[in-house]
Amino acid sequence: MKFFKGKKQSRGSERQPESLGQDKDSAGQRPGDKHKTEDVFGIITTEKPGFFEADQFRVLRTKLFFPASGKRPRSIAVTGAEVGEGKSFIAANLAVCAAQNVDDRQTLLIDCDMRLPTIHRMFGFEDGPGLSDYLSGEIPLSAVLRKPPADKLTILPGGRLPDNPSELLSSTKMSLLLQEVQSRYEDRYIIIDLPSPRLIAEAELVVRQVDCVIIVVSYGQTLTSHVNELIDIIGKDRISGIVFNRFDTSMHSSLYRMYKKFIRRK
Ligand SMILES: Nc1ncnc2c1ncn2[C@@H]1O[C@H](COP(=O)(O)OP(=O)(O)OP(=O)(O)O)[C@@H](O)[C@H]1O
């Protein structure tokens, strides 16, 4: 399924013969991947609401939360097979879009990447306490939640880098937190920015505790074999779809602008 077509980014190379990606080391890492904290692509759903790309998030929201068949999920994990595909970008924009719904549902966005949390920065918050600090038992949950300007949205940032992120992610406290936020707040969407279960084994435990998963693929970069490995780890039945990020949308965008002009003239 192709839900989202983000802007093409120039850090990728040409498509390789045996893969959809470029050369990486065994962990699936590319040179220059530890970048992200500086050039954040942003919350385009609020910064550029009229753009084609922002509209794709609304399409994604509809497909996920109003499925033609099946049950409406409340908790969604956004993950990927490698690093840097745009998981946080997709999770953050999807959360903003979910919060912009017409019903009264609140949205909670949880950054489960305790090694390199970025969600809070996307919303302009300084580094500070978050999930890791709550799970370490140092701070109550209410003290680490953040309210960005977006209506009906709450963020649980990743927190300060702990010594034991894997243990925290697989802790009973983490499971209880997921159970509690899902059962206590019936009228809430929960979106989880989750590191790859292919690279961080404990992330699989989170996957098992949510209603569904979406996989972010960086178009032309992510290796097909890595995506297949991830699908085997997660299980097809838990996956709601694949989001192709960094797809070149220039053609679609100009058609979209023409379409919008046409609609305005009518
Ligand atoms: N569609 C896009 N177009 C342009 N830049 C993008 C796009 N999606 C993401 N980016 C940028 O690419 C970088 C990586 O994105 P992001 O941090 O969302 O990836 P990630 O999968 O969460 O990374 P990690 O595996 O480290 O958690 C960021 O600088 C982000 O702003």
Ligand SMILES: [Mg+2]
């Ligand atoms: Mg991330």
